[in-house]
Amino acid sequence: MEHLKGHRPENPGEVLTQEALESYLQSLVSKGCTKDTISNYRRSLERFFRWLPQGKELQANSAEQYQRYLFEECKYMPRTVNMQMTPVNGVLAHLGLWGYQATQEHIQANAAVMIQMAYDRLLEQEQVTYGWMDMPSAENF
Numbered sequence: 607m608e609h610l611k612g613h614r615p616e617n618p619g620e621v622l623t624q625e626a627l628e629s630y631l632q633s634l635v636s637k638g639c640t641k642d643t644i645s646n647y648r649r650s651l652e653r654f655f656r657w658l659p660q661g662k663e664l665q666a667n668s669a670e671q672y673q674r675y676l677f678e679e680c681k682y683m684p685r686t687v688n689m690q691m692t693p694v695n696g697v698l699a700h701l702g703l704w705g706y707q708a709t710q711e712h713i714q715a716n717a718a719v720m721i722q723m724a725y726d727r728l729l730e731q732e733q734v735t736y737g738w739m740d741m742p743s744a745e746n747f
Contacts, residue, residue: 620664620703627651630697647693654694669694669708677723684721 631651634644655662657672665671672694676687695707 620701620706622655622658622662622664622697622701624655626701627655627697630693630700633700634696646689647696650690650693651697653690664698664703664706666706669698669706673708681727 627648631644631648634647639647654672657675658664658668669691673687673691676682676690677684682690691708698704698706
């Protein structure tokens, strides 16, 4: 099935296999990527593979849903989410599944929300750590 960059497939249902992951990783070795890069990509791809439903069937928005999962459920910071998504989008490109990738438009649209949520989480941690929740509000002064 041929997919154009940015074009969502009309009939989603491609299956991601362990062999496809290995083929992509091997292509990175042949391009001269370091062992550390390969190891990091392997971990990211294995996590994505485990996250997929049992049949490992990709839907048109699987990568975008996974990106949201990493941020909202795993509570990763935006930079970490992007680092996890690079090999996911890479393997999809390697397989010619351009329409299955998390698009830049989706990433940019969610960036502000992701940053605000990350800020809110950090602020909450600071409040708990330093007991700011117990401090009187400015209205009480």
